[in-house]
Amino acid sequence: MARAAVPGRLTWRVGTLAEARAETPTARTLVLDVPGWPGHLPGQHVDVRLTAEDGYSTQRSYSIAAPADGERVELTIQAVPDGEVSPYLTEVFSPGDPVELRGPVGGWFVWRTTAMDPVLLVGGGSGIVPLMAMIRARRAAGSRVPFRLIYSVRTPDDVYYADELRRRARDDAGLDVTFAYTREVPDGWPHPPRRVGVADVNTNGWPPALTPDCFVCGPTGFVETVADILVALGHDPRRVRTERFGPTGG
Ligand SMILES: Cc1cc2nc3c(=O)[nH]c(=O)nc-3n(C[C@H](O)[C@H](O)[C@H](O)COP(=O)(O)OP(=O)(O)OC[C@H]3O[C@@H](n4cnc5c(N)ncnc54)[C@H](O)[C@@H]3O)c2cc1C
Numbered sequence: 001m002a003r004a005a006v007p008g009r010l011t012w013r014v015g016t017l018a019e020a021r022a023e024t025p026t027a028r029t030l031v032l033d034v035p036g037w038p039g040h041l042p043g044q045h046v047d048v049r050l051t052a053e054d055g056y057s058t059q060r061s062y063s064i065a066a067p068a069d070g071e072r073v074e075l076t077i078q079a080v081p082d083g084e085v086s087p088y089l090t091e092v093f094s095p096g097d098p099v100e101l102r103g104p105v106g107g108w109f110v111w112r113t114t115a116m117d118p119v120l121l122v123g124g125g126s127g128i129v130p131l132m133a134m135i136r137a138r139r140a141a142g143s144r145v146p147f148r149l150i151y152s153v154r155t156p157d158d159v160y161y162a163d164e165l166r167r168r169a170r171d172d173a174g175l176d177v178t179f180a181y182t183r184e185v186p187d188g189w190p191h192p193p194r195r196v197g198v199a200d201v202n203t204n205g206w207p208p209a210l211t212p213d214c215f216v217c218g219p220t221g222f223v224e225t226v227a228d229i230l231v232a233l234g235h236d237p238r239r240v241r242t243e244r245f246g247p248t249g250g
Helices: 086-092 125-141 162-171 198-204 220-232
Strands: 012-024 027-033 045-051 057-063 072-078 098-105 119-124 147-153 175-181 213-218 240-244
Touching: 012 072, 027 086, 045 072, 057 072, 057 125, 072 086, 072 125, 119 125, 119 220, 125 147, 125 213, 125 220, 147 198, 162 175, 175 198, 198 220, 213 220, 220 240
Parallel strands: 119 147, 119 213, 147 175, 213 240
Antiparallel strands: 012 027, 012 098, 027 072, 045 057, 045 098
16 A cells, blocks of 8 residues: 555556446546556545547546545546536446546545544535545544544535435544535525635634644635635644645646
């Protein structure tokens, strides 16, 4: 496993779609079989490369949604309207189809199951994906490290892994989950839609004195806002790890 975080050994591998499931009306989880997959750490991502019949090829980064499990790699993709890659992966890509993958990538935005400090996860939209890998890895390893998740979504229908999160918040001792809705709230919600702000992070995060490891992931603006809030609240910037889901490609 230690090798998984070492850069410079990445080769393209061909994976096959084993299974797909809808997470929301516009997001889909892909379970890929990738022969020779070396394993990965929670928080890492892969590069996915698609090549057309005429040889045109393009690649995008996608976080891995689940902890290492043999040669299986799980991704969750949000369809970006008019996007080049994500609509294909969410609407066209079918079981048995091949795709090229390279990874695992990234050695900083990772949580190790041997870590002992409390963890704050703050995710916006599809930014939940690598955080979910950490939540799942915590459970799989039997870790007792206290975890708090603040998950910002537009509407209740946009929540990824909704049933599993509800179940884990109930059954995984030491895991707290708080939702923030930016456009539409569930019936009976105590306040109108709003973006995550200082009060949310202060109330639902950890005090800086507990020296939590903070992981913030989502669209660039969301990540920068939340990281600034954490630092303003007194968290050590070296403990605030960020992953921006801005456009990638080439
Ligand atoms: C490290 C990393 C991990 C990522 N992990 C995930 C993941 O787990 N799940 C996931 O769904 N995406 C993830 N992304 C985003 C992903 O790489 C692509 O950017 C996204 O799928 C859009 O690609 P596309 O080809 O469909 O759109 P493009 O053809 O590249 O872009 C189409 C239009 O959408 C805009 N756009 C592109 N990307 C985004 C975006 N992310 N949000 C909003 N607008 C965008 C572009 O500016 C452009 O106007 C990750 C990005 C990074 C850098």
